[in-house]
Amino acid sequence: xxxxxxxxxxxxxxxxxxxxxxxSLLGMSGALYLSVFxxxxxxxxxxxxxxxxxxxxxxxxxLSKADPxxxxxxxxxxxxxxxxxxxxxxxxTASCPVxxxxxxxxxxxxxxxxxxxxxxxxxxxxFVWLCSSCYACQERCxxxxxxxxxxxxxxxxxxxxxxxxxxxxAQRDLxxxxxxxxxIDEFDNKKRNKIDLPSLPTACSVVKVLFPES
Amino acid sequence: MKYALxxxxxxxxxxxxxxxxxxxxxxxxxxxxxxxxxFVCCGFPVKASDLKSALVLxxxxxxxxxxxxxxxxxxxxxxxxxxxxxxxxxxxxxQAKAEVNETLAKAGLHYDQGVKVRHVARVLYExxxxxxxxxxxxxxxxxxxxANHYGCHYLKPxxxxxxxxxxxxxxxxxxxxALTGATVVDYPNKKRCCGGPVLPVDEKTSLAIxxxxxEDIREAGANAINLVCPFCSVMYDSNQKGIETAFxxxxxxxxxxxxxVLGLAMGMDRKELGLNMNVVKTxxxxxxxxxxx
Numbered sequence: 001x002x003x004x005x006x007x008x009x010x011x012x013x014x015x016x017x018x019x020x021x022x023x024s025l026l027g028m029s030g031a032l033y034l035s036v037f038x039x040x041x042x043x044x045x046x047x048x049x050x051x052x053x054x055x056x057x058x059x060x061x062x063l064s065k066a067d068p069x070x071x072x073x074x075x076x077x078x079x080x081x082x083x084x085x086x087x088x089x090x091x092x093t094a095s096c097p098v099x100x101x102x103x104x105x106x107x108x109x110x111x112x113x114x115x116x117x118x119x120x121x122x123x124x125x126x127f128v129w130l131c132s133s134c135y136a137c138q139e140r141c142x143x144x145x146x147x148x149x150x151x152x153x154x155x156x157x158x159x160x161x162x163x164x165x166x167x168x169x170a171q172r173d174l175x176x177x178x179x180x181x182x183x184i185d186e187f188d189n190k191k192r193n194k195i196d197l198p199s200l201p202t203a204c205s206v207v208k209v210l211f212p213e214s
Numbered sequence: 215m216k217y218a219l220x221x222x223x224x225x226x227x228x229x230x231x232x233x234x235x236x237x238x239x240x241x242x243x244x245x246x247x248x249x250x251x252x253f254v255c256c257g258f259p260v261k262a263s264d265l266k267s268a269l270v271l272x273x274x275x276x277x278x279x280x281x282x283x284x285x286x287x288x289x290x291x292x293x294x295x296x297x298x299x300x301x302x303x304x305x306x307x308x309q310a311k312a313e314v315n316e317t318l319a320k321a322g323l324h325y326d327q328g329v330k331v332r333h334v335a336r337v338l339y340e341x342x343x344x345x346x347x348x349x350x351x352x353x354x355x356x357x358x359x360x361a362n363h364y365g366c367h368y369l370k371p372x373x374x375x376x377x378x379x380x381x382x383x384x385x386x387x388x389x390x391x392a393l394t395g396a397t398v399v400d401y402p403n404k405k406r407c408c409g410g411p412v413l414p415v416d417e418k419t420s421l422a423i424x425x426x427x428x429e430d431i432r433e434a435g436a437n438a439i440n441l442v443c444p445f446c447s448v449m450y451d452s453n454q455k456g457i458e459t460a461f462x463x464x465x466x467x468x469x470x471x472x473x474x475v476l477g478l479a480m481g482m483d484r485k486e487l488g489l490n491m492n493v494v495k496t497x498x499x500x501x502x503x504x505x506x507x
Contacts, residue, residue: 133262133366136407152261165414168414172267188226197233197234
C-alpha cells in the first residue's frame, strides 16, 4: 500500500493511466495487499479505522472521463495557476470548517479531481458550492495555493456551464438588477427615519450602465 | 478623521442596530462619517457567480469615494474584504483597470489610484487608538464575560490587509473589548467561520458550523458574543433559535456588535445603541452590568 501511495497523488498526465489502474484496484478489495496484510479486507479495515470511509475520498475517482484540457484551462487562470503545486498534505481539509461538519466537501479532493481533468465531476457537483470562502485553507497552505480563489474560479465556471444552486443565481440577479441584495423601499426608510438614520435611495439606475447585458 | 461610510446591503435593511451604534460611537469619538447615497453592493455576493461583475461593483463604489477625495470605512467584514481586494487587484493589473474604467466612464466615473479601505474596528484600533477611546468610557462592564468572534473577512485574505492583525492569533477585538472592563473569554475554534456564506446553498451544513462555535462559547462560560460583521450576526443572533431547535439545546447568548459594546461603556442607553433590535434578548443578560435601564 505504502509503496504505491505516491501514484494516487501524482497529478502528472503521463501517470494518469497507471494511477487509474491503482485507483480502481484500491476500490476493489484487499487482494492486492495480501503480501502486506494477512487477509483480504485487512487494508479496508485499516483505512476505515484510521480514516472513516467517507473521508477516504480518493478511492472512488474514475479516471476514464479525465479531460487533460480542463487542467490546462484551469492553470491558465490566475486563480488556478498554482494548483499544480498541491502535494496533497490535506492541511486545507483539516482546516476547513465545512469539512468538519460535512464530509461531502473536501478541498484537497476537489483540487485533485481538477488536476486529473475531471471537468464534469467538478463543475456539475454540488460540493464546490459548499466552500464558505473563509480563507482558512488558503492562509495555511504550505505550497501557497490560492485555494479559496480557486474555488471561486470553479464556481464561476460552473455557473457559466449552467450548474449553480438557485440561491446563488438569485443573489447575482438581484445585485445586477437592483444594485443591492435587499432593495430599500419607502417602508424601510420610514423605519430608518424613526431612529434618526438617513433615508437611502429606493431606486438604482446605474446598474443599467454597469451591466447593460442583464 | 473623515471617511465615506460604506453600509453595504445587509446593514441598512437588516442590521440597523449596527449602523445606529456605529454612527453614535463614531460621533462621540470625533470621526466624521460621510454618506454617499449612490453606493451600491460591494460585489462580495456576486464573486461566486461572476468575478467580473464583482470587480465592476467594487470599482464603482471606490471611484465614487475617490471622486470625493475620501477614504472608505465599511462596517461589514465582507464588504471590507471585497473592496480591499479590488484596490489590491487593480493596483497590480493595468489591463483590468483599463477595462473597468471603460465601464465606469459610462457612469461618469474614473478609477485612478483607488482609496484606502478600512473596517470600522480597524479604524478604531489603528487610527482612533485605545488611549483616545478610553477617555470616553464612563461605565465599566466589569463582570461581563465576552467571547469575541473575529469572523473571516475582517482578517483574511491576510495578503491584502498588511498584517494589521494576526490571522492565527488575532488580538485587535480582544484589546478593544478589554478597554470596557469586560472579561475577554478565550475558547476553542475562536478563528472558525460562522458558516454564513453556505446558508443559501445548504442550510443544514451552515447551521452545523455555527452551532460548533456556540457550543464552545457556552462551554467557556461567556455571557455574550461580540462581533463585527452582519453575516456573522445573522448566523449567531438571527439563527440562534433555529440552531437551538435543530439541535435540541439552549444557548440564550446575546450577540452584540463591537460598537454596541463600546457604546454601553460610553454610557449610552439601550435605545441609542439599538439593543432592542437584537434578536436574542439582551436586557436581562446586560442588566447587571450596563445599559439595563
